Amino acid sequence: MYGWIWRHLPGNAWVKALLSLMLAMIVVYVLFQYVFPWAEPLLPFNDVTVDNQ
């Protein structure tokens, strides 16, 4: 999977490394900005109130 991505990135090793880093940063950004805020309320780590539901 990662090998496939690496082989399909253009340029020499340095360009590939730079592009990989950028891809990784985009993935982290999407996770922090959209995926984790969506997933958090579904997980039982942060309910602090008492209620009768």
Add this chain to the structure above:
Amino acid sequence: MAATTDTEQHEHAGEDGPPEPGAGPRGRGPRRIVAQAVSVFGELLITAGLVLGLFVVYSLWWTNVVADRAADKQAEKVRDHWAQDRVGADGPGALDTKAGIGFLHVPAMGEGDVLVEKGTSMKVLNDGVAGYYTDPVEATLPTSGKKGNFALAAHRDGHGAKFHNIDKIEKGDPIVFETKDTWYVYKAYAVLPETSKFNVDVLDAVPGESGKKKAGHYITLTTCTPVYTSRYRYVVWGELVRTEKVDGERTPPKELR
């Protein structure tokens, strides 16, 4: 290139015994497909591990950064609002409940103050503030002067973690609530280190579980416990000892000095 070598190693590892002579590093046939599937599966597992690790970083660090930023901004707005009111003639109880009603100071939990806002929904609490209950039991605000229970909730971890050190509060410790013109000095008198999340009785106007039978001016702090999970709730009760007028310099009461 490094990644290619990795894949090849995986392929070799997937095969039994040494590779057939002349088969080449790429291999062929069903064995190669199995090896490739194993390699992709392994990479997916590694990815899942990384994502879970990132989620921990997100919950315990990033949400604090975001929440503290939001809380600071709102707190500044409240303080500004108070200061402006002070300059002009004191308006008739111009209480800006939208941005926050006041600040909670608990020396036992550490330095600094916690902005208090209306409501205990995740949307409110995720801004790094404490919220007073409107549901299932409506909290009685100290500013109303009526007897009742001023019940609050805040995050234990992440999102500002404002009640992280709630377990450091002991009986007799001061809990001070600051509004525009009054310091409400409470004293913690009972702690419930573990209770069910369905135990809404702790928010009652007269919290029976704390040992009180008569109406009074109470404050209740609730959060989740043990740390990093929300299996149970942690509750601290306090009772109003006295109130103090805020002076021109906003000198804090002696409990905070």
